[in-house]
Amino acid sequence: MTDESRPPRATAARLSLYLRCLEGWLRAGQQSASSHDLAQALLLGDAQVRKDLAYLGGLGRRGVGYKTATLIAAIHKALGIDREWPVVVLGAGNLARALLRYRGFKDRGFRIVGLFDSDPHLIGQKVDGQEVFPASELRRRVAETKAEFGVIAVPSESAQEVADTLVKAGIRGILNFAPALLRLPKGLAVVNVDLTIQLEQLAFQVLAGAE
Amino acid sequence: MTDESRPPRATAARLSLYLRCLEGWLRAGQQSASSHDLAQALLLGDAQVRKDLAYLGGLGRRGVGYKTATLIAAIHKALGIDREWPVVVLGAGNLARALLRYRGFKDRGFRIVGLFDSDPHLIGQKVDGQEVFPASELRRRVAETKAEFGVIAVPSESAQEVADTLVKAGIRGILNFAPALLRLPKGLAVVNVDLTIQLEQLAFQVLAGAE
Known part of the structure; x- marks a missing residue:
């Protein structure tokens, strides 16, 4: 992740919330998720969630959304919890x-x-x-x-x-x-x-x- | 406290921080405190602190500030921790x-x-x-x-x-x-x-x- 793409602190705080949702969904067997799903679950605007997830790089495909596991891994990396x-x-x-x-x-x-x-x-x-x-x-x-x-x-x-x-x-x-x-x-x-x-x-x- | 004067949630969060400061100061023997002292300690603007404290009613005197203990009691009341x-x-x-x-x-x-x-x-x-x-x-x-x-x-x-x-x-x-x-x-x-x-x-x- 380059300096330019590092999310601001408010985005990092929301990434933690997205992570909490996505992990629950993955445990429940939901293999894919969209920014709209996250916006609905957390009472946020669709545009806000899309903007936050853009910091993770181009992971989603229009109309298809994200693979839950891929999104989780990308958030782990952005937050710095992909390491010990x-x-x-x-x-x-x-x-x-x-x-x-x-x-x-x-x-x-x-x-x-x-x-x-x-x-x-x-x-x-x-x-x-x-x-x-x-x-x-x-x-x-x-x-x-x-x-x-x-x-x-x-x-x-x-x-x-x-x-x-x-x-x-x-x-x-x-x-x-x-x-x-x-x-x-x-x-x-x-x-x-x-x-x-x-x-x-x-x-x-x-x-x-x-x- | 009337409906009109109940502080918004963001103010309530700052009242908690003011309280933490004021209690420390009182323990250290500081009997009075100004909004400027709080602003300095918490890296907030003077106007912000003055506006927040205005929700507590007219407790301060211009140029003198507040009695630390009075301010603490007023914040306890505003937050609802003056009771069991x-x-x-x-x-x-x-x-x-x-x-x-x-x-x-x-x-x-x-x-x-x-x-x-x-x-x-x-x-x-x-x-x-x-x-x-x-x-x-x-x-x-x-x-x-x-x-x-x-x-x-x-x-x-x-x-x-x-x-x-x-x-x-x-x-x-x-x-x-x-x-x-x-x-x-x-x-x-x-x-x-x-x-x-x-x-x-x-x-x-x-x-x-x-x-």
Whole structure:
């Protein structure tokens, strides 16, 4: 994929939604799909979907649509999940345990290569087959495993410190579960999964709907 | 708050971000804050922040800004988190355990009043002080506890079935952790926390940044 054809971020977000639809359809035995099918399923405009899919190259044939599997593979490539990403996880509590057992992690090529905690009771223990290391080992392990992503699964008080350690270790992207706004260098990829915000927005939606 | 002054959804999303900032500032001892401070911290325009905060009523004084605590309370009210929301959780696995221990849940007024699973080995057990009930008890317990939210923390194959059960039980809002697009009646509030999508977007950002 060349620079020119790399989709903008809003398109990338919709590609994730198309992928979710297409995978469901493929599991249900649907071998082909059109941009119109996707537009209908996701309540988007046909033109919008066609424009988004154009970033994937000329995969469809007019009047026939796309092979579901081909479209899925093209979206995987565009999003960068057609390869393996070594990941380190900081914090070995319940959230980390849930993530370690989360199928989607592996399905998307995210392979956990290190689990870290500062609790001396946890260090050396195994959590779902992963040994817990002290944070002091992070830098060495990131270098050894060529880990590119870090997951922050620690309480919010420790989140910035952990983020700084990840940055120093050379991590390129952070998935942050702590409800904290992190100060990070420009250019570092970060996705915040702040459950508190999701809860707030849910409460707001219920209130708004009730009026 | 009247109908006219209820903020649109995009404003509500930003109110959550303002809240995160303001709470951090208050913890750090900062007793007052201006729309300019928030704009700077979140890389937003001053006019945007002022317009958003206007939905909270005339709280600020020109040149002085807002009392941090007053602004926090006003945002809590606008988002609907100045009250308690009884919540049922479906699925008693690792994710549910992480949620039960998640401070933000309680901090935002979400009180878990029922935990449900279909696994006969889990039913009757206690998870973080919460007894696990069979799904057949859901309807009765939702009625008894007046639960308004349901959290879906089951594998994606069971997500739609669980969602249907929640809707029948009279739930008004759903927080869905399963990577599945749910078919839900119009008007029901739903927030999807699809970790797979977050991972995809993170991979995309790292790729895009690398070019």
